[in-house]
Amino acid sequence: MSYALVVSEVRRGIFEERNLDSIGLCTHLGKDAILIIPEGEYGIKEQLVNSIVKVKVEEAVFLNPLNMVNILEKVVADRGKPDMIVFTNSSSGTELASYAAGYFDLPIITDVNSCDKDQGIFYKSYYSDKIFGEFRPIGNGTAIVTVRSGSFKDFAADKDVAPSVGTMEDVAVSSARTFMEFVEEEKSDVDITKAEFLLSLGRGVGNKDEVSDYEELAGMLKAVIAGSRPVIDKLWLPKARQVGTSGKTVKPKVYLAMGVSGAFQHVAGMKDSDCIIAVNKDAEAPIFQYAHYGIIADMHKVRDKLKDILKG
Numbered sequence: 001m002s003y004a005l006v007v008s009e010v011r012r013g014i015f016e017e018r019n020l021d022s023i024g025l026c027t028h029l030g031k032d033a034i035l036i037i038p039e040g041e042y043g044i045k046e047q048l049v050n051s052i053v054k055v056k057v058e059e060a061v062f063l064n065p066l067n068m069v070n071i072l073e074k075v076v077a078d079r080g081k082p083d084m085i086v087f088t089n090s091s092s093g094t095e096l097a098s099y100a101a102g103y104f105d106l107p108i109i110t111d112v113n114s115c116d117k118d119q120g121i122f123y124k125s126y127y128s129d130k131i132f133g134e135f136r137p138i139g140n141g142t143a144i145v146t147v148r149s150g151s152f153k154d155f156a157a158d159k160d161v162a163p164s165v166g167t168m169e170d171v172a173v174s175s176a177r178t179f180m181e182f183v184e185e186e187k188s189d190v191d192i193t194k195a196e197f198l199l200s201l202g203r204g205v206g207n208k209d210e211v212s213d214y215e216e217l218a219g220m221l222k223a224v225i226a227g228s229r230p231v232i233d234k235l236w237l238p239k240a241r242q243v244g245t246s247g248k249t250v251k252p253k254v255y256l257a258m259g260v261s262g263a264f265q266h267v268a269g270m271k272d273s274d275c276i277i278a279v280n281k282d283a284e285a286p287i288f289q290y291a292h293y294g295i296i297a298d299m300h301k302v303r304d305k306l307k308d309i310l311k312g
């Protein structure tokens with residue numbers, strides 16, 4: 001049987017949204033999808049796949065690569081070799097995928113964000129979609145693929161028939177690596193995902209000393225300050241303010257991006273905002289492709305002008 005095996009990403013009882021990209025890739029390629037997931041109440045939309053295997057292990061056991069290879073071996077013994085094994089391109093998905101690729105000696109293509117289904121070519125973009133790499137798995141056997149969040153979820157659609165649901169028991173559990181604890185994210189006084197107006201600072205802000213002037217502007221605009229990853233990494237703003245794939249996904253009414261280039265990891269976290277306004281001194285900055293309004297200018301001059309206007 002020709003099929004794709006989708007390894008779900010789960011986290012504390014939540015079936016991550018990015019799984020829809022893995023499922024969507026299979027639908028796009030016209031492959032039957034078998035989803036594997038730990039047993040539990042994950043509230044998944046089962047009709048999106050052809051078959052589900054509920055593995056009788058705890059989430060932490062499922063997420064351990066040393067156990068995942070045992071799970072995959074059992075599925076393959078039962079269902080035959082898949083064309084593809086699909087993982088999310090998250091830190092946990094890539095860890096599982098790379099371990100499985102090494103263990104089974106299979107080709108792996110990571111971070112796929114588009115494909116040519118007729119030619120069997122997978123693509124991934126670099127440098128904010130400026131360059132695309134083309135990848136084709138070696139041979140005709142099983143290939144491992146990790147899928148970039150936001151790339152294929154629109155292809156995920158209900159099947160005509162309900163999926164068959166099976167359970168897997170007696171998975172061999174490794175003692176070589178065990179789960180210790182979840183480390184809670186630092187609590188913040190502000191939740192940027194709830195803000196209606198975000199003023200987001202990118203590396204273009206220049207240095208930490210400038211940030212307080214933008215905080216003042218944010219106060220005048222009744223906006224909440226957020227930032228891109230470099231701004232957080234440099235400790236100019238706290239981690240809870242980071243927008244993007246390794247930060248928060250936001251959808252405010254207004255997203256005012258100042259000095260943000262528009263790398264896909266940032267854009268993935270804010271592209272669904274109702275109104276995006278970008279200020280950047282580089283007319284070619286990718287952020288302008290997503291902005292409803294763009295201002296090509298020095299952000300500090302725009303800040304000062306806005307403050308003057310707001311002061312009356």
Ligand SMILES: Cc1cc2nc3c(=O)[nH]c(=O)nc-3n(C[C@H](O)[C@H](O)[C@H](O)COP(=O)(O)OP(=O)(O)OC[C@H]3O[C@@H](n4cnc5c(N)ncnc54)[C@H](O)[C@@H]3O)c2cc1C
Pocket residue numbers: 201202203204205227228229230231242243244245246247248258259260261262263264265266269279280281282285297298299300
């Ligand atoms: C695994 C991984 C996860 C990541 N996760 C995230 C994430 O969650 N969020 C995130 O943001 N990034 C993330 N990144 C980083 C991402 O790839 C980019 O490096 C980052 O988004 C760039 O941030 P930036 O736009 O602030 O900086 P830059 O790309 O350096 O852009 C700065 C921009 O400011 C402009 N500028 C400079 N001076 C001025 C001025 N005076 N006035 C106006 N414009 C000016 C420049 O023209 C430029 O466009 C991740 C990367 C990886 C590999």
